[in-house]
Amino acid sequence: MSDDVAAPAEFEVPEGYVALDWRRGFVHQIGPLYRRQGAGGYAMGFLVEPHHTNGMSNAHGGMLMSFADMAWGHVVSVETSSYWVTVRLTLDFLSSAHLGDWVEGESEVLSSEEGLYVVRGRIWTGERTLITGTGVFKPIQRRDPRPGEKAFQAASG
């Protein structure tokens, strides 16, 4: 086991994904994480490595939840170019991810009334759904639009 969170050298990042550049804090600690964006929408992904596993060599539930929080809440960044916080998460665990699996996640907005984003999310590997659930996220502060966000595309388009 190692604290080195660099991806294994032989790992080929799936097409369309780029690594997130977090160099500190919790997201670095549980990384590397990847993001895909483009005409087909966006998603997040990560490869299950030894530092993500439980005693059964599956992705730890906490890792999948942390990933779900980020993958599902990201839609708020895309829609509003804001920092956001998580208000509520409900997660149903359906299946396990194993060491070496490529895990992906995304969400769709159900409602954005009253400044609260309610989303339905899914986490999967290959054809297998790992988690479904609902998230409620609250934008707290606008920031400059970043590539892949609607405000960025509108300004540059």
Next chain:
Amino acid sequence: MSDDVAAPAEFEVPEGYVALDWRRGFVHQIGPLYRRQGAGGYAMGFLVEPHHTNGMSNAHGGMLMSFADMAWGHVVSVETSSYWVTVRLTLDFLSSAHLGDWVEGESEVLSSEEGLYVVRGRIWTGERTLITGTGVFKPIQRRDPRPGEKAFQAASG
């Protein structure tokens, strides 16, 4: 920021708590975590360190969720001396924990019908509640009782 998950030298572990001896996998990666057990019940705890934080120097939501999963599900170990999996978690985020805060968590069993443990849980720091929620956990395999678990106490008492 460092990948070194050793506790700061000046940190004095709160009375009654001992560090969990996880040397690999996700629990090691996000550690160190601590557990208290005894006549007054049990709880889990951790000190918010730089590798637990988000960009605002608060504990990342994913860290708090991972901690809640373990702190709330542990009651299944105490009651049944089994390995267990998480079936469903609902988490309401009420407040943030800051760098240097000592965070604690515990749960109480609401129901254990049909082999599913439903618990109500809480995560807090000092007088401030950070998360409340509900967990559903399923014991999957009996193992030898460990200190602090009911079967261990019954055998040794």
